[in-house]
Amino acid sequence: MSDFSVSVDLGGTNLRIAAVSIDGRLLEKVTFSSKASDPDHVISEMCDAILRLSSHYRSGGALLGAGIGIPGIIDLEAGMVRKSANLPGWSDYPVRHEIEKRLGARVFLENDGNVAALGEKWLGAARDVEDMAMMTLGTGIGGCIVLNGKIFHGMTGMAGEFGHVTVEPEGVLCGCGNRGCAERYASATAVVRMAGEAIASGGAPGLAKLAGSAEFSAQSIYNLAMQGDPAAQHIFRRFGRALGIMVADIVNVLNLEMYVIGGGVSSAWDAFAPTMFEELHQRSIIYAATAPDEIQRKPQGAAADIGSRTRRKTIVTRAVLGSDAGLFGGARLTHPD
C-alpha cells in the first residue's frame, strides 16, 4: 500500500473526485452533478466524498492532501476563485479555507487547464520531459507552461493565454477585444461558426444538410470532414493553419522540449494536424531546426514514440490521458517536492 492524494475536477456540470496513489495509480473515481451552483452545497458534497475516499484508503497510507482543479482564475495566495464563468457565486468564497477546515488536510487549488497539463507532465505525453506547454482545445483554447516540472504562473497567474495569440491581425473579433485570436479559428466554437459561415456562403451542401439534423457540433463536422466533405475539410485546414501559427509563435518564444495538444477538440487531430505541421515547419525556425524526422509524420503513434526520440527534438504531440489528466494533475499538486 502507499500514500495517496484526493483530487477534484470541479466542472460546471460535473464534480469528479478521485483517489490517486503517490506512484500514480487511479484507485477510485466518483462523479456527481455540480449543477447546484451554491458553493456551500457543492463543497459539502465534495468534502463528504473526499472523507469517504480517504477513510477507505487511509488504512494503506497517509493522505497527502487534496488538489482541486477549477475552471477560472484562481487567487493562489488567498485560496479563492477570483473569476469563473462556469461557477457563478464562487467568487470571494474562501474555498481552500472551508475545505481545509472540514477535511483536516492540506488543500491546493489550481486552474483546471493547469492541472491537466501537470497530469500530462506527470504520467502522460510529457512524462519524460521537464519543460513543456499544453494547449487545451475546447470551447476556447486554454494553455499552461510547465518549467522544471512546475506550473509557470507568470506575474498574475495568466501565463499561457495561448488562445489569444493573434494569428490573423484583421480577423474575426474575439470576446477579449482583439481581432484574429487563435481560438476564433481553432476551437469547438470556431468550428461551428466557420461551418455556419460556409453554409451561409452557399457552397457547403454537406454542412447545410448536417445543420438540418439533430446534432450540429464540432464532432459531427469533424465526422463529415473524415467522410470527405470538402467544405468540412476546409474548416479543419483553417483550424490547423491557425493552430500552426499559434504553436509556431510559442515555439519561437519558448523553445521547450514538448508541446502537448489536448482538450475535446484534439480528437479531430487527423483533420487539422497535417496543416498545423506544415505551418509549424514554415513559421518556426526553431521547429524547423529541431523537428523530429519521423514523429510528425505519424501523429497517431507519437506518444508511443517519445521514449525513443533523439534528444533535442521539438515534439508537438497529442495528450494521452483524456479527461483523467486533471485528476492526476490535481493529485500531483499535493506531492512534496
Place this chain on the structure above:
Amino acid sequence: MSDFSVSVDLGGTNLRIAAVSIDGRLLEKVTFSSKASDPDHVISEMCDAILRLSSHYRSGGALLGAGIGIPGIIDLEAGMVRKSANLPGWSDYPVRHEIEKRLGARVFLENDGNVAALGEKWLGAARDVEDMAMMTLGTGIGGCIVLNGKIFHGMTGMAGEFGHVTVEPEGVLCGCGNRGCAERYASATAVVRMAGEAIASGGAPGLAKLAGSAEFSAQSIYNLAMQGDPAAQHIFRRFGRALGIMVADIVNVLNLEMYVIGGGVSSAWDAFAPTMFEELHQRSIIYAATAPDEIQRKPQGAAADIGSRTRRKTIVTRAVLGSDAGLFGGARLTHPD
C-alpha cells in the same frame, strides 16, 4: 576597493572590453577593431587587454572571471561559437578553452543579445524585477527571456526568437522561410525596405528626396518622420503595429513583469511607441488587465517611474543602458549566485 570582472563585447567591427566592479561600477573601457576576423589574432588581442585591465585592478580585489558577449549561436556546454554571421571563421574554435588557458580565470560565453538583457536586468530598466524579456531592435530583432534573474535558454539555447513571431500571415518573406515575421516590419532593415517601397509607389516625395542624399537609413527616415513627413510617419506606424502584435503575443504567452525594448532602432521610440501601445491594449488581455495607468502615456520618463509603480502592472519600456548593457551583462555572468 572591490572584486571585479572583465567583460568583452565582441562585435563584427569592434571589440570592446571593460572592467566592472562587483557592485556595478564601470571602472574602465577600451575599444579595438575586430575586423581582422582571424580568431587567433582577435583572441590574442583580447587576452592581452584583459590581462592589462585585470593586473591594473587586481590590487583592489579579485578577478571574478571574464564574460564574453558574442553575436551568434553559442554552444554553452562546449564553450564555442556554433554559428555567427558576423564572425566567420569562429565556428569550431574552442573559444572558452583558449581564453581560460591564457587568462588563468573562468570564462563565460553568452549570446550578445542575452548579455544586454542581463545588463538591463542588473543595472538598467529591469533592475527592480526578477522576470523580464528584452527585445533588441537592430538589423533584425533579438530577444531574451530572464526568469528569476537568470537567462532562460530553452532546450537548444534558442528561446526568445521574438523577431520571427508571425505578425502578418501572408506578409513579407523572411530569410527564415516564414512570411510576415515581426522583424520584417520592426527593424532598421525593415524601415529602409518600407521606405523604398513607398518611394516606388510614387507617393513619398520626402523620402524620394532623402534617398537622393548621402544617408538613407532608419535614422534619417526617423528624422524625416519627426519633421512631419506623412510617408515616413506611416512607416513607423507600421513598425509600431508589428511590434505591438509581437509584444502582445509575448505578453499573452509569458505574463512577465517587464518587457524592455532596446537596440539602436529603439531610439525611434517617439515615432513607433504610440501605435505599439494601441496594439498592445487591443491585442493582449493580460496587458489590458494589468496596464499601468500612466507609464505608457509618458514613455520618455518610464524608466524613472518604475520604482514607484503599483505592483502587478505589466511594464513595457525602453532600455536605459545603451551599448553598455552588454558590458554590464557580461560582467554579471561571472558573479557567483
